[in-house]
Amino acid sequence: MRIPVALAVVLALAACGGADEPAAPELPVRYDAVALADLDSAEKLTVRCEADEAKFRERFAALESWPGAPTIDNYYRPLDSLTVSAANLVMLASSLGGVHPAGDVRAAAEQCELLVNKLFTDMGLSRPIFEAVSRIDASGADEETRYSVEKTLLQFRLGGVDKDETTRERIRELSEKISEIGQEFDRNIRDDVRYLELDSVDDLAGLPDDYIAARPPNEDGRILISTQYPDVFPLFEYAESDEVRKEMLQIFRNRAYPQNEEVLRNLIEARFELAQLAGFANYAELVTADKMSGSPERVDSFLKDLKGYTAETQDAEYEVLLARLREDMPEAERLEVWQNSYIRSKVRREQYNVDTKLVREYFNYDASRDGILTLVQDLFRVQIVPWETDTWHEDVEAFELRDGDEVIGRFYLDMHPREGKFGHAAMFPFAWGIEDEQLPVAGLICNFPRGTEPMQHGQVVTFLHEFGHLIHWMFAGHHGWSNIITPEWDFIEAPSQMLEEWIWDYDTISVFAKNADGEVLPRELFDSMVAARDFGLGMGTRGQLAYAGTSLGLYDRDPAEIDFDEHTADMARTYTRFEPLDGAHSWASFGHLNGYSAIYYTYQWSKAIATDMFTRFEESGLRNVETAMTYRQKVLARGGSRPAEEFVTDFLGRPISFETYANRLRGRSSQ
């Protein structure tokens, strides 16, 4: 899931709102009152944003100077309402900044995001509000309310609210600076589309015919292959030319370089200073304090554990790939990183009978969308119907999620690439769901091929993964307080990663995996895919550990000690068998270094939990609606209303164990 830059801080800080007298719950700006049509020009967006922000400031001031004895109803509720209203605006701005087709609207949206984030920073550092919340007697309130208040007070403390005024002023400046620098970091990646120029169609030998046909030579007879995903990933997998793959990877891994060098330096320095001011040794310590892991040391030992589990599988896979490479290149001394995907694909085809080119003919966007919507409806007993509403682009589809007569959430699907659009795949939150106040709203922003064009199996997995975030957002968005919707960040990926398993279920995918002639993906081919599935898991996990180590290592020490290229190369050597790619500066386009900062490890942590949770479905059957509904109620719907460890334990009927994942990484399980 993508958490908007500064909202990442806010999600946790979630607690602010206001009235100068005992007030009924009220949302100054409801999501459904913000019409997209009112925001479709830069000017309209700016006017609206500034007017709303001014209203929020008034309420904030009223809360700061509120004279009475604060209670849940007269103080905490208005505080949360203000938070929700401001979050509606900042989430919408952040989303439009990533997807709007007009560049000036995107720029205005980014400005709006900064403006509202500044308000959140000020609220998070407000001593009067912190003191008022501290004085609230919540002992008579329900459990969720007590937990919400507890979380709010913790977030205030993590943010440095108890420091002196000079320190808080500096924290305020740094927070603002971090929002701005983070946006610049993301923008540099998003806007930097680069091209590999090829002289002849021969350079594309090995690629599927439809791929080549869709990329004809230009007037000068040159073929341009962009760094956008639908262009690059098939090329890495299929292009026969070693040179072409190498050059493309060098271009791909140099996106946003050198622009992001100074930007990243400033970002990690500002975060380091902020963490120290708030009383932490470094930013990694601050950002893990409210996670399941709890500390950078625990994260580091987790990464080392996973390195141990994958030791034998990585080496075994590497030897298989190297041996296969030598059949084509007898002189090869080692496998290079640009050969990885290509050779792995060959091994899958030759040794496991999985021809990924053939497989992709059975998948396309339209059918996958329908299949995924059907799966979710069947499993969780919900209905998905079109939602009549404005969107920001004609490609965007909108839907409502219903449970019987009741609408329980709304979402957008913006699924194909276009210029200036966020280039990865993610769920963008548009609005928190607050029970009896507003419905949860989210958007999937992806870059898949269109319509009935062939699609890679991995892209279908990504689609379902992102859809997992979406339904989590929908099911969780029915609590009374905004800060108990989202669970700990290192749990957030678990439901999505678990849902991916259904793409490995023949009953599920045979419904929609059909080629142009309407023939279903043959069972035999599917069985081969399953057999080949974990081939590459050892090396793939090591690649993830290298990213996690890069992310942690940029934030768990004094930035003055860090050389980006050296650190990235060091992590590649620590965790993978690949030599770092010559002349590449891959950290410059590693977008998570902003949004996730030190905590890229969360993917692996969540994966360990997802693997454990999935054992319940393995026991009961993947299409067992009763298990799915129990999971919906005990895990998804709980959101962040209790520590994740507690509700997962409740679902499993025993404590969480990482052993199932460890065994899978060791190659000792059937799946």
Ligand SMILES: [Zn+2]
């Ligand atoms: Zn995810």
